[in-house]
Amino acid sequence: MAELETFRRETRDWLLKNAPPDIVGLPANDLEGNWGGRRATYAVPGMKTWLLRMAERGWTAPSWPKEYGGGGLAPGEAKVLSQEMTRLRLPPPLIGFGLTMIGPTLLQYGNEEQKREHLGRICRGEIRWCQGYSEPGAGSDLASLQTKAVRDGDDFIVTGTKIWTSYADKADWIFALVRTDPAAKKQDGITFLLIDMLTPGISVRPILLISGKSPFCETHFESVRVPVRNVVHKINAGWTVAKSLLGHERSMIADAFGGAGAGQRTARLSALASLARERLGDARGQIADPVLRDRIALEDMDTRAFGFTVQRAKDGAKAGHRPGPESSIFKVYATELNMRRRELMVQTLGPSGIGWEGPGFTESDLETTREWLRSRGNSIEGGTSEVQLNIIAKRVLGLPD
Amino acid sequence: MELILTEDQELLAKTAADFVSEHSPVSRVRKLRDAKDPVGFSKELWKQMAELGWLGIPFPEVVGGAGLGFAELAVVLEALGRTLAPEPFLSTVLLGGQVLLLGGTEVQQKEWLPPVVNGDCILTAAYQEPQTRYDLRRVATRADRKADGWRLSGEKIQVLDGHVADALVVVARTSGGEHDAKGLTLFLVRKGAPGLEITRQSRVDSRNAALVKLSGVAVGPSEVIGAVDEGGDLFENVVDRATVGLCAEMLGSMEEAAASTFKYLKTRVQFGVPIGSFQALKHRAARMYIELELSRSTVMAAARAVDEDHPELPKLASLVKARCSDAGILIANEAIQMHGGVGMTDEYDVGFYLKRARVAEITFGDASHHRDRWARLSGY
Missing domain, CATH: 1.10.540.10 (Acyl-CoA dehydrogenase/oxidase, N-terminal domain)
Incomplete structure (x- = not known):
């Protein structure tokens, strides 16, 4: 315990000395922040300095091994670092799918050469990754994907279309699932492949969502040549890798939508309650609409209960317990919490919550409305809630097929 | 924690x-x-x-x-x-x-x-009255000061294990009106005291509860617990702790109700297949599991808050009670529905779980009461 307190002191001192002043108070979550990459843009000039200093210390990926560019921190230390960053209102120096999805997957399944080639570049924010999983004909039934990869000497020739490739228009590399054996059972003919987006034959088209904007793209592959050495794990064994990565993805989504509070008071909820007080008025110290007040309290309380559940899983992992299938619970529950919250925000706004653009609506109300529309996708992306419930029923409860 | x-x-x-x-x-x-x-x-x-x-x-x-x-x-x-x-x-x-x-x-x-x-x-607390519902401060039972102590008069309902208790902690009003938050005092009343009348009640879960009638029961000064007129805060703190304990019990009950239901889904065959293979039931079973796991985390957190004398204990007690009340009823209702006709029979155990879930839900306040309290304690 004393060692951890020393670490806390040293960490705080280092952070205070090295964090550029203009980054303080910037958003700290998995969806807003510095994504890095070949074409990185920085919200403030200090963000680039912040990235360089933190990366040099290995603290863009605090718990990854040092030899691959990480910080080599024990779970307790990583928690301290995160607590101190929160306390000092410092945003993460880097976010993105490299850190949350492909990095952990490569640590588990990548060969030494792949780890050396990719992990360092992820930690330094040099390469931004995107995910090529879903296809127009393969949504919830992901394993029915049809993008084919045909062997040609030391290369695969990849042809097909991926959809919902978040930020493909800004990404440098893509990790994709491709069909390498059309004759095998659908899960058995899939390979997990790393592809440089600069390779000839790749085209990207953004997709507009009901919210009026979107990070999503459709990514088309026309005879794209990819070296066989870019296969992660084994040829035709990509489904195993894919499932593991989905676990990381679902944890990431859960963290982004309410798990990060880990039982602590979250600022967001007081924001919901205070918005309601501001817009609906106050009757003897209480939100004037008693029904909405009850629903806000329920949302507030469920968020807290969920935070405790995430904390329980993390404390369990720290104590060396094997992680259960809770990532499926987390994904379902965290996204539904967020969706309920967005809906309550818009209902609280009332007539101010139905603006699309232009006069008569404030920027922040318009943003709230767009975010509500965007949030309807939360229970679809990354595996629909229905698929998650199937997974819980099968793997946790052991119900028959 | x-x-x-x-x-x-x-x-x-x-x-x-x-x-x-x-x-x-x-x-x-x-x-x-x-x-x-x-x-x-x-x-x-x-x-x-x-x-x-x-x-x-x-x-x-x-x-x-x-x-x-x-x-x-x-x-x-x-x-x-x-x-x-x-x-x-x-x-x-x-x-x-x-x-x-x-x-x-x-x-x-x-x-x-x-x-x-x-x-x-066996000890117990006599705090609920016909008009109390869930407001612990709404007490009409009076304690009148006399030269040698106090005389208690009033009526308490659903006093847990009242008919077998060796002594009862009675919440009584020593000053103020029926709705005042202040002016409550706790008294220890021994069984058999003259003027104390205890009648056993029967509730759906068949656990012990009793009506307690106090007709000028004499209590000496040494039987006052805590400060006179200041018993309201003390008793609320006790109920917060007891609530956390009750929720731990509720957690166990919902766990068992859920487990027996999942087992039934795997063994009951209709249309030639186990009914647990139907997606309409699978998803609901998964929802039961999610609610159970969230309840478990909350019980663990609230129990540790008691031990740490955490300033947020009142809020966490409300959090855990609201959650376990709703989850307990959801799981018990689903347990009956998924067991089908057999779940409605007295012969089958699952009905006992529903009855207990209902009584536990009402004890110390239901979910909407505790959401209201949470919101109040949170400042909205």
Whole structure:
């Protein structure tokens, strides 16, 4: 315990000395922040300095091994670092799918050469990754994907279309699932492949969502040549890798939508309650609409209960317990919490919550409305809630097929 | 706080689970009910629980307790909840015992807590009145000051284990009007006191409850617990703690109701297949599981908040009670529905779980009461 307190002191001192002043108070979550990459843009000039200093210390990926560019921190230390960053209102120096999805997957399944080639570049924010999983004909039934990869000497020739490739228009590399054996059972003919987006034959088209904007793209592959050495794990064994990565993805989504509070008071909820007080008025110290007040309290309380559940899983992992299938619970529950919250925000706004653009609506109300529309996708992306419930029923409860 | 069980707590959980499955099947509750047992629980089993050290878990060593806390107590209560054990934990350890622990003088503690820990004394609290609903401060029972102490008059309802209690903690008004938050005082009333009339009540879960009528019951100054007129805050704190304990018991009950339902889904065959293969039931089963897991985390957090004397305890007590009330009813309702016709029969155990879930939901306030309290405590 004393060692951890020393670490806390040293960490705080280092952070205070090295964090550029203009980054303080910037958003700290998995969806807003510095994504890095070949074409990185920085919200403030200090963000680039912040990235360089933190990366040099290995603290863009605090718990990854040092030899691959990480910080080599024990779970307790990583928690301290995160607590101190929160306390000092410092945003993460880097976010993105490299850190949350492909990095952990490569640590588990990548060969030494792949780890050396990719992990360092992820930690330094040099390469931004995107995910090529879903296809127009393969949504919830992901394993029915049809993008084919045909062997040609030391290369695969990849042809097909991926959809919902978040930020493909800004990404440098893509990790994709491709069909390498059309004759095998659908899960058995899939390979997990790393592809440089600069390779000839790749085209990207953004997709507009009901919210009026979107990070999503459709990514088309026309005879794209990819070296066989870019296969992660084994040829035709990509489904195993894919499932593991989905676990990381679902944890990431859960963290982004309410798990990060880990039982602590979250600022967001007081924001919901205070918005309601501001817009609906106050009757003897209480939100004037008693029904909405009850629903806000329920949302507030469920968020807290969920935070405790995430904390329980993390404390369990720290104590060396094997992680259960809770990532499926987390994904379902965290996204539904967020969706309920967005809906309550818009209902609280009332007539101010139905603006699309232009006069008569404030920027922040318009943003709230767009975010509500965007949030309807939360229970679809990354595996629909229905698929998650199937997974819980099968793997946790052991119900028959 | 860390939300994991220590090795000692794991061991305690296992001991409790073994004990409960060996000595306390649900059939025991059925027998007590059908025989209209005059005691309403097993004195012998209560004594055995004392010998295992369970009754002393939240009490200090000076009164013979184990000097442990609610994190440990929750583990035992969860095990007891699994088979709906009707022993008087809630009344004796969590209500009466906690009042004395938090508000009693050394003399009072020395008189009452050692026999509680030894399993020789049943305590309870008489706080609910016909008009109270869930407002603990709404008390009409009066305590009038006399030269030699006080005279208590009023009517209390659904006093847990009232008819077998050796003493009752009575919440009475010493000043102010029926709705005032201040002006409440706690009194210890011994069984058999002149003017004390106790009538056993029958509730759906068939656990012990009683009407208590006080007609000028004389109480000496040494039987006041805590400060005169200041009993409201003390009692609310006790109820917060008792609520956390009750929720641990509720957790165990919902766990068992859910587990027996999942088992049934795997074995009951209709249309030539186990009904658990139907997606309409699978998704609902998964929802039950999610609610159960969230309830478990909240119980663990609230129990640790009691032990840390956490300033947020009132909010966390409301959080855990709202959640366990709703989850308990959801799971019990689904358990009956998924069991189908057999779930409606008295012969089958699942109905016992629904009945207990309803009583537990109402005890110390239902979910909407606690959401209101949470919002108030949060400043909105």
